[in-house]
Amino acid sequence: MMDGTLPETVFGLTGEVLTGLMPMAVVLSQSGHIRLAGPTLIRLGGDAPLVGRRFLEVLEPVRPRDIRTIADLAPLMGKRLMFQMRNHAATPLRGHVLPLDGGMGGGSGFGQGLIVNLSFGINVAEVVRDHALTHADFAPTDLTVELLYLNEAKAAVTEEMKALTRRLQDAHQLAAAQALTDPLTGLGNRRAFDEALMRAIAGANRGVPFALMHLDLDRFKAVNDTLGHGAGDQVIARVASVIRSEMRIGDMVARIGGDEFVIILSGEHLPDSILRLGARIIQQVEQPIPCSTGVARISVSIGVCLSRQPESRDAEAMIAVADAALYESKRDGRGRCMISTAG
């Protein structure tokens, strides 16, 4: 597919050897006409003959743009130039121009003419695809094919890394959810409660009040002792579902111990409505609970602390106040709900 060879050899190299070494090279006459073109460049040119045409008619200078005549190339010898094929604008090419007589001097005296070697720019993959180039279109020393190889290898590895990241992210989210969940009831656990309480206190400082209820089951130990731990678990699950059914969106329930629950009620709550809520929970929890080994009868004592109280800026202090109210309920005969009046 050679486009014709030079009648004479260039410094002992035949045209065939020259374009074998540099399949995208062109040799230009003093006047800028193509005397020899490499086979790969001919392919890029759409397999039309290039010999005899003016170089600047075949290739458009991109950088620098103001190359109008072949003489304009003189000061650009040895520099990295950018061209594109005029028949295929999406083919950016790097160019390297040198005089054939070896002189690097300026002026327009190119003596025996010029040699221009070209190579692919950074968009090599698209050019190679558009022109369906193969290994055979590149000199064996050319690393362009390796560039394409690397491009694909990188894509494959990146895909694998993304898959790994997705799996790790899923595992992380699952672990995070599990770390905040009580597995028996599906309620929040102690950690979830601690975080929710911190958020609620921060909210209270911005003017959004809340109430903290601390619930402790009464006579639960007797269930475990007489009906077994399986029954104990069933009782806990039942209490959890009772509490959950009384909650509204925005409220938070956690199981923070064997038979201890906490509730964070968001928003403004009148003491009366909290006491009524406590009474409803107590009334339902006191219903006999059928278990696989018998019927459990328990109750629940509740202590409440309101965020309006002075201790409300401190999580531990709030818990202590709710605990004190809970203790009051227990001492008062259990199955009660008391709101702390401390402070």
Add this chain to the structure above:
Amino acid sequence: MHGLVNRSFQLFLRDTYGLALWADVAADCGISADGFEAMLLYDRSLIEQVLASASARLSKPQRALLEDYGAYLITFEPVRRLLRFGGIDYPDFLESLDELPGRARMAVDDLILPEIELRPGAAGHVALILKDGWSGFGPALAGVLRRMADDYGALALIDVSDDGATVQVNMLEERFAVGREFRLAGAVA
């Protein structure tokens, strides 16, 4: 051992023999059924345990398993394509195999394959000498070369020495059949 090897061997067992076999092998080796991550590094003893367990459970010699594993790798289009970059035809591909470890490192810098020395013999015959590295690579490479011969449309006989360190390739016909298509920039960007 690079996780790519462990992971692909896991997928080979799973896809070829089923999830139950893989789960049994994983249990034998004390690893989770999720198995390996392709981009992590593992102790070499792990792949050896996996191989030994699979070989025992399937009553199949380790070498035969590894050859099948090598062939399985080529079913992954990115792997097939990356290998096809090695040469324009099968002889060209074979001659480029001493660059394979370098190419592997170019793709994944901690993927270390044994150095491969090419010893061309009589026409169409070449011996590949694997230096150092895990002895399982030889049989796996044989499986890869066999499948790549098909891919290029060549007819070749491939043999592994007992120690797994030498792979003999005897190419009978360069153009035996129509090979699969390969374009240098074929994958859609």
